[in-house]
Amino acid sequence: MSDTISTLLDENRVFPPTEAFSAAANMSNPDIYDHAASDPESFWEGWAGALHWYKKWDSVLEWNRPYAKWFLGGKLNACYNCVDRHALGPRAVKRAIIFEGEPGDIREISYMELLDEVSKIANGLLNLGIRKGDRVCIYMPMIPELAMTMLACARIGAVHSVVFGGFSADSLHERINDAQAKLVVTADGGWRRGHIVPLKATVDEALDMGCPSVEHVLMYRRVGLPGNTINKIPVPDYNVGKWEPIRDIDWNEHILPLSTDCPCEEMDSEDMMFILYTSGSTGKPKGIVHTTGGYMTGVLATTRWVFDLKEEDVFFCTADCGWITGHSYVVYGPMANGATVVMYEGALDMPQKDRLWRIIDRHRATILYTAPTAIRTFMKWGAEWPKKCRLDSLRLLGSVGEPINPEAWIWYHEHIGKEVCPIVDTWWQTETGAIMITPLPGITKTKPGSATRPFPGISATILDEQGRDLMPQHLMDVKEAKWLHSGGKRPSIGGYLAITRPWPSMTRGIYGDPERFVNTYWTRFKDAYFPGDGAKADEDGYFWLLGRVDDVMLVSGHNISTMEVESALVDHPAVAEAAVIGKKHEVKGQAISAFVIIRAQFKQHDGLIEELKAHVAKKIGALARPDDVIITAELPKTRSGKIMRRLLRDVAEGRALGDTTTLADPAVVSALRDKYESMEG
Numbered sequence: 302m303s304d305t306i307s308t309l310l311d312e313n314r315v316f317p318p319t320e321a322f323s324a325a326a327n328m329s330n331p332d333i334y335d336h337a338a339s340d341p342e343s344f345w346e347g348w349a350g351a352l353h354w355y356k357k358w359d360s361v362l363e364w365n366r367p368y369a370k371w372f373l374g375g376k377l378n379a380c381y382n383c384v385d386r387h388a389l390g391p392r393a394v395k396r397a398i399i400f401e402g403e404p405g406d407i408r409e410i411s412y413m414e415l416l417d418e419v420s421k422i423a424n425g426l427l428n429l430g431i432r433k434g435d436r437v438c439i440y441m442p443m444i445p446e447l448a449m450t451m452l453a454c455a456r457i458g459a460v461h462s463v464v465f466g467g468f469s470a471d472s473l474h475e476r477i478n479d480a481q482a483k484l485v486v487t488a489d490g491g492w493r494r495g496h497i498v499p500l501k502a503t504v505d506e507a508l509d510m511g512c513p514s515v516e517h518v519l520m521y522r523r524v525g526l527p528g529n530t531i532n533k534i535p536v537p538d539y540n541v542g543k544w545e546p547i548r549d550i551d552w553n554e555h556i557l558p559l560s561t562d563c564p565c566e567e568m569d570s571e572d573m574m575f576i577l578y579t580s581g582s583t584g585k586p587k588g589i590v591h592t593t594g595g596y597m598t599g600v601l602a603t604t605r606w607v608f609d610l611k612e613e614d615v616f617f618c619t620a621d622c623g624w625i626t627g628h629s630y631v632v633y634g635p636m637a638n639g640a641t642v643v644m645y646e647g648a649l650d651m652p653q654k655d656r657l658w659r660i661i662d663r664h665r666a667t668i669l670y671t672a673p674t675a676i677r678t679f680m681k682w683g684a685e686w687p688k689k690c691r692l693d694s695l696r697l698l699g700s701v702g703e704p705i706n707p708e709a710w711i712w713y714h715e716h717i718g719k720e721v722c723p724i725v726d727t728w729w730q731t732e733t734g735a736i737m738i739t740p741l742p743g744i745t746k747t748k749p750g751s752a753t754r755p756f757p758g759i760s761a762t763i764l765d766e767q768g769r770d771l772m773p774q775h776l777m778d779v780k781e782a783k784w785l786h787s788g789g790k791r792p793s794i795g796g797y798l799a800i801t802r803p804w805p806s807m808t809r810g811i812y813g814d815p816e817r818f819v820n821t822y823w824t825r826f827k828d829a830y831f832p833g834d835g836a837k838a839d840e841d842g843y844f845w846l847l848g849r850v851d852d853v854m855l856v857s858g859h860n861i862s863t864m865e866v867e868s869a870l871v872d873h874p875a876v877a878e879a880a881v882i883g884k885k886h887e888v889k890g891q892a893i894s895a896f897v898i899i900r901a902q903f904k905q906h907d908g909l910i911e912e913l914k915a916h917v918a919k920k921i922g923a924l925a926r927p928d929d930v931i932i933t934a935e936l937p938k939t940r941s942g943k944i945m946r947r948l949l950r951d952v953a954e955g956r957a958l959g960d961t962t963t964l965a966d967p968a969v970v971s972a973l974r975d976k977y978e979s980m981e982g
């Protein structure tokens with residue numbers, strides 16, 4: 302490891318696009334940045350024009366900080382743009398979706414077939430009383446019906462709220478109620494590492510906790526009953542849940558027989574399109590709202606330029622549709638462009654550690670978009686797995702979710718990209734809707750570990766604590782950035798990333814909580830959007846993202862708030878107090894460490910630590926399960942009673958303790974560290 306770090310410190314390689322790539326790229330003119338910056342509104346208006354509108358907009362932008370409206374007065378439908386216009390045109394028999402289930406079942410769905418399926422589902426939603434503006438919660442495995450249900454909602458103007466299938470009943474319950482969903486669309490289960498994720502049973506459990514807004518549960522049969530076989534693989538035993546007549550609706554009876562004819566609702570550009578929940582600094586998740594015209598413009602544009610998407614591409618984004626990456630770059634962005642997308646249901650090591658490479662080989666995928674945590678996992682598994690597969694169809698690679706460390710970048714470049722595919726490291730968020738900071742592969746010289754520059758039409762900068770602009774005066778040494786990404790040291794935050802102009806796909810707020818919206822993103826700086834990330838810039842004006850500066854952890858690229866995990870812990874009868882931090886982890890980026898104080902009257906037993914980990918997984922979902930739970934008598938607090946997480950991080954990451962002068966009782970941390978080290982040892 303330390304060898305790798307020193308080689309990276311010594312190397313200052315930049316990777317310019319090859320001449321051949323630039324010559325064929327969708328965008329290869331470097332003047333585009335200045336051109337877009339000189340008149341961003343007309344730049345974005347140009348992109349909006351690439352969508353189909355029933356009625357053109359009257360004006361481009363109305364900006365009443367912090368609320369933007371884009372393409373005012375325009376009427377369009379997202380589903381029409383993603384499905385009908387391809388199905389009714391030259392792409393009718395082009396594949397829209399290539400799906401692989403974990404058991405190896407394969408389906409290919411053309412745009413024409415997609416139109417039929419989506420229309421049936423849309424008719425089914427209408428029959429269940431769903432109308433424009435109603436919220437529909439979707440809790441499904443990563444199968445075509447998930448994308449189809451999203452598109453069906455968009456077709457009739459219903460607002461979808463997709464909840465990732467790995468979330469617990471508690472998390473689902475909270476999200477259903479926050480959005481006041483009328484309908485939950487789910488499946489009996491989904492495959493994950495040879496097991497069945499019992500989705501319907503989890504919906505039952507969530508509804509048993511009380512979800513008064515829900516009228517029906519629509520269930521697709523993905524796995525069937527135990528003993529059923531898929532691709533000759535028998536479905537193992539799983540909790541099939543219960544069947545409540547009237548409330549529960551069977552997809553086979555209710556959707557399959559319906560008409561394939563369902564008109565699209567003409568939506569206003571600013572009509573709400575979807576809500577997607579993301580973790581914030583407090584325990585309660587934020588329902589991030591996106592509207593139609595601006596969102597569709599942002600994803601259409603970025604898909605075409607960042608991924609250099611061409612007619613014959615086969616686009617494989619490995620994200621689940623439960624996350625924003627799945628919304629924007631599995632469904633809406635690629636399909637707005639009429640692309641062929643690959644969807645995969647299951648685990649990356651099923652049946653073997655080469656599953657992803659087999660999928661690329663089998664379907665000749667040309668673009669791969671995945672996360673650093675997955676790349677680090679592949680590195681750990683070894684280059685012999687991809688070596689056995691034909692990866693020569695690949696021509697472009699992408700990364701998203703967290704800063705990519707240069708070692709992982711180089712491995713991706715050498716072993717997957719065979720040193721010829723450009724890598725686009727894309728920074729963005731649920732809130733931004735679309736990619737914000739990224740190379741353009743036909744123009745940008747890339748540097749491992751840097752997301753490079755804002756997309757044309759996006760204005761970003763780096764501000765200090767007081768909101769003073771640190772660009773371009775406060776520039777860092779690239780070597781330092783590389784060191785920050787590779788070393789065991791927590792980055793010292795250079796400054797705060799800030800977006801200084803409205804952009805079309807920006808969120809229109811937090812569902813039902815305008816005050817929190819203002820406080821979270823618009824209070825820290827007077828004139829800019831504050832995403833919550835630290836950043837530095839180098840002498841070329843490239844951005845180096847340094848991770849979150851708030852209490853949100855990035856565990857395998859997924860946002861989890863420290864408070865959410867703390868609340869789950871204190872919910873357990875044994876726990877009096879808990880403090881949670883994200884500590885550096887080689888594969889996950891960050892892993893969760895929890896420090897807990899046990900109630901005096903509680904009798905500790907051997908299995909308690911495992912029990913606490915399981916409790917968090919049950920409350921939030923397996924992705925929030927802590928790696929370590931450290932039982933302690935006290936937590937380091939300031940004199941005013943605030944827990945000093947920075948010191949806990951120092952302890953967990955085994956560093957010399959920083960400044961402890963503000964501590965009420967400095968002995969607490971050294972005691973904690975002794976305990977931690979004895980555990981580790």
Ligand code: WTA
Nearest residue numbers: 701702703704726727728729730731846849
């Ligand atoms: C982090 C995922 C560095 C960042 C699209 C952001 C990144 C949070 C990158 C949003 C990247 C995402 N480099 N950091 N390329 N991409 N992040 O909402 O901290 O799930 O604020 O959206 O992920 O996570 P979200």
